[in-house]
Amino acid sequence: MAGGGFTTSGGEFEAKITPIVILSCMMAATGGLMFGYDIGVSGGVTSMPAFLKEFFPEVYRKTVEEEELDSNYCKYDNEKLQLFTSCLYLAGLMATFLASHITRRQGRRATMLISGFIFIAGVAFNAAAQNLAMLIIGRVLLGSGVGFANQAVPVFLSEIAPSRIRGALNILFQLNITLGILFSNLVNYATNKIKGGWGWRLSLGLGGLPALLLTLGAFLVVDTPNSLIERGHLEEGKSVLRKIRGIDNIEPEFLELLDASRVAKEVKHPFRNILKRKNRPQLVISIALQIFQQFTGINAIMFYAPVLFNTLGFKNDASLYSAVITGAVNVVSTVVSIYSVDRLGRKMLLLEAGAQMFLSQLVIAVIIGMKVKDHSEDLSKGFAVLVVVLVCIFVSAFAWSWGPLSWLIPSEIFPLETRSAGQSIAVCVNLLCTFVIAQAFLSMLCFFKFGIFLFFSGCVLIMSTFVLLLLPETKNVPIEEMTERVWKQHWLWNRFIDEDDCVKEEKVVTGN
Ligand code: BGC
Numbered sequence: 069m070a071g072g073g074f075t076t077s078g079g080e081f082e083a084k085i086t087p088i089v090i091l092s093c094m095m096a097a098t099g100g101l102m103f104g105y106d107i108g109v110s111g112g113v114t115s116m117p118a119f120l121k122e123f124f125p126e127v128y129r130k131t132v133e134e135e136e137l138d139s140n141y142c143k144y145d146n147e148k149l150q151l152f153t154s155c156l157y158l159a160g161l162m163a164t165f166l167a168s169h170i171t172r173r174q175g176r177r178a179t180m181l182i183s184g185f186i187f188i189a190g191v192a193f194n195a196a197a198q199n200l201a202m203l204i205i206g207r208v209l210l211g212s213g214v215g216f217a218n219q220a221v222p223v224f225l226s227e228i229a230p231s232r233i234r235g236a237l238n239i240l241f242q243l244n245i246t247l248g249i250l251f252s253n254l255v256n257y258a259t260n261k262i263k264g265g266w267g268w269r270l271s272l273g274l275g276g277l278p279a280l281l282l283t284l285g286a287f288l289v290v291d292t293p294n295s296l297i298e299r300g301h302l303e304e305g306k307s308v309l310r311k312i313r314g315i316d317n318i319e320p321e322f323l324e325l326l327d328a329s330r331v332a333k334e335v336k337h338p339f340r341n342i343l344k345r346k347n348r349p350q351l352v353i354s355i356a357l358q359i360f361q362q363f364t365g366i367n368a369i370m371f372y373a374p375v376l377f378n379t380l381g382f383k384n385d386a387s388l389y390s391a392v393i394t395g396a397v398n399v400v401s402t403v404v405s406i407y408s409v410d411r412l413g414r415k416m417l418l419l420e421a422g423a424q425m426f427l428s429q430l431v432i433a434v435i436i437g438m439k440v441k442d443h444s445e446d447l448s449k450g451f452a453v454l455v456v457v458l459v460c461i462f463v464s465a466f467a468w469s470w471g472p473l474s475w476l477i478p479s480e481i482f483p484l485e486t487r488s489a490g491q492s493i494a495v496c497v498n499l500l501c502t503f504v505i506a507q508a509f510l511s512m513l514c515f516f517k518f519g520i521f522l523f524f525s526g527c528v529l530i531m532s533t534f535v536l537l538l539l540p541e542t543k544n545v546p547i548e549e550m551t552e553r554v555w556k557q558h559w560l561w562n563r564f565i566d567e568d569d570c571v572k573e574e575k576v577v578t579g580n
Contacts, residue, residue: 081321083230084314088290092228092312093237095285096180099221100241101278102187103214104248107370108395109271110153112256114144115374115387118265123200124149131378140440144375145514148200153371154506155204156211161499163215168492171220175299176227177291179220184283187213188276195273206272213279218495223488226479227292228312236406238479242472243402248278249370250395256374257388293322298329331485338489347486349561353539354478354494360531361474362501364425365524366466368509369394369459379513380440380447380455390456397460401467413543414473415535421469422532426525428462433521440518474498480542481550 113119120128130143171179190209197203225237255274259267293312296305305325309318335341342351368376373394377387408417432455439451447455475494482490512520540554540561555561 081231081324082313082315082317083321085230085233086312086314088312089228089230092285092289093225093240095282095289096221096224096228097240097244098278098281098285099180099183099217100244101248101251102217102275102282104245104250105252105275105278106156106210106214106248107245107367108249108252108391109256109275110156111370111372111374112253112260112388112391113268113271114149114152115378115384116256116260116268117384119268121265123152123197123203139514139517140379140381141517142514143379144372144510146510150507150510152200152203152207154503156207156214157499157503157506159208159211160215160218161496161503163212164219164492164495164499167216167219168488170216171223171295172298175291175295176220176224177286177289177295179216180224180282180286183213183216183220184279184286185213186216187279188283191273191276191279194275195269197269197272210275215499217282219492222479222491224292227294230313238476239402239406239409239472242475243399243406246395246399246402246467246471250392250399253388253392253395257385257392260384260388294325294329297325298332302326332488335485338486339493342486342489342493345564346566347482348564349555349558350478350481350486350490351493353481354490355497356531356534356538357470357474357477358494358497359501360527360534361470361498362505363524363527363531364466364470365429365505365521365527366463366470367502367505368513368520368524369463370398371506372509373459375510376513377456380436380452382447382452386452390459393456394459394463397463398467398471401464402471404464405468405472408468409472409476410543413541414477415539415541417469418473418535418539419532421465422528422535424465425462426528426532428458428465429521429525429528432458432462433518433525436521437518477539477542480547481554483547483550 114124117128117131120131124146127144127146127149167179167183170182186209190206190211190213193202193206193209197206222238222241225241226234229237252271252275256271259270261267262270290308290311293305293309296302296308306318306322309322309325310316313321341347373391374384374387377390378384382390405417435451435455435458436447439447478490478494479487509520512523516523538560540558542550542554545553551565555565
């Protein structure tokens with residue numbers, strides 16, 4: 069992700085926010101919509117009786133025909149049903165490895181095009197599915213599309229945008245994920261009302277809309293100057309740079325891009341490099357943030373909210389409606405993050421949200437534990453509303469903290485030579501943990517019952533302690549001053565920094 073943006077003296081290159089930059093960013097951000105739509109759509113369709121009847125008849129019997137059950141909590145405990153949700157993330161994980169290669173060799177634009185095509189094929193399989201195999205193949209294709217897009221789009225955005233709006237763009241991608249989730253929640257709510265039991269096909273099919281936008285967009289946009297230069301198209305890279313920056317004097321940034329590309333080529337083994345002792349603080353923090361993000365339990369809600377609400381005894385419509393409410397809270401609270409992240413700081417947001425998530429999950433566990441028995445009645449209206457409110461409190465805290473910050477922090481703490489490898493590792497760890505939660509949650513619910521929320525609140529306690537002790541504040545620290553102002557000042561991480569690194573950094577800051 070070798071980008072220009074800053075001059076070697078720490079200043080910024082001249083750049084206008086040109087229409088072509090705005091258009092490119094809008095197109096590329098549809099990658100976020102595409103990902104979000106998939107996160108939200110599966111829970112809704114798996115709660116629809118017609119869908120269950122066709123593909124998961126054993127689950128359908130448990131939910132609708134009120135067969136004798138071991139426990140209410142186990143209605144949806146079915147490996148294949150979980151596989152339907154989870155295989156997408158496993159495929160995404162595999163695709164990321166290939167995608168990082170193609171992003172480098174063929175460019176960001178080509179990777180986005182491939183992503184759009186694979187994704188559209190996946191949508192076609194899913195919307196036309198006649199059996200479980202077609203559904204799973206479709207989801208695997210969708211996952212591969214997501215893997216390609218999640219690799220190429222953030223790189224594309226960070227390279228095409230002037231450096232001063234790069235942080236905001238990073239959160240914009242997350243905002244688009246939340247909009248995608250909300251869009252799928254709304255679609256599910258609407259298609260569930262369609263008579264004839266084929267509404268789920270529309271739900272799955274409409275996922276093609278953001279993918280179509282991404283594909284069309286990728287046809288229209290230019291590749292980034294960084295990528296063109298990296299692949300040896302120097303003149304084209306220069307003319308694209310002039311076009312996207314909207315100024316004539318692009319020579320300083322062009323020279324820096326040339327230099328960055330040379331340095332990037334010199335790093336023969338970026339993944340071996342990142343394992344060196346001096347990169348340990350960044351690596352540990354990035355991996356921990358991704359694992360913790362998933363172990364907040366957020367995707368238990370994002371994937372399975374309708375199923376969860378059904379388990380608590382909500383009627384089908386009310387479950388889908390409640391998922392729309394939590395989806396909307398997710399979007400609005402992400403906007404809060406955009407405003408507060410550089411004012412309050414990363415640590416403050418994560419700690420405040422930690423307290424909010426811990427308490428809301430604790431209370432949810434107590435209410436469900438007291439009110440939802442294995443074989444008895446559903447939650448009363450009052451308690452049902454209270455649970456939805458508590459879920460919203462939990463989701464809002466996540467959305468202004470762990471949601472965007474687990475992505476933002478890794479993108480700003482790695483030095484240039486390991487940034488791209490660091491980003492790939494972050495994406496992979498995230499997808500792996502997402503897969504684990506998607507595959508395990510319904511079985512965990514069956515096993516732990518209401519205790520599942522105690523489990524997640526325990527995890528939140530552990531991650532908040534990690535933030536308190538081990539996460540340094542990076543608010544308003546320019547990337548090239550990280551060693552001096554962040555790592556050297558930290559009680560633990562300063563042991564991993566040697567004087568050499570500080571001298572190098574000083575040279576970058578002073579330009580000597
Ligand atoms: C996470 C997703 C999650 C989403 C919810 C993202 O940051 O990576 O797993 O579903 O936030 O908004």
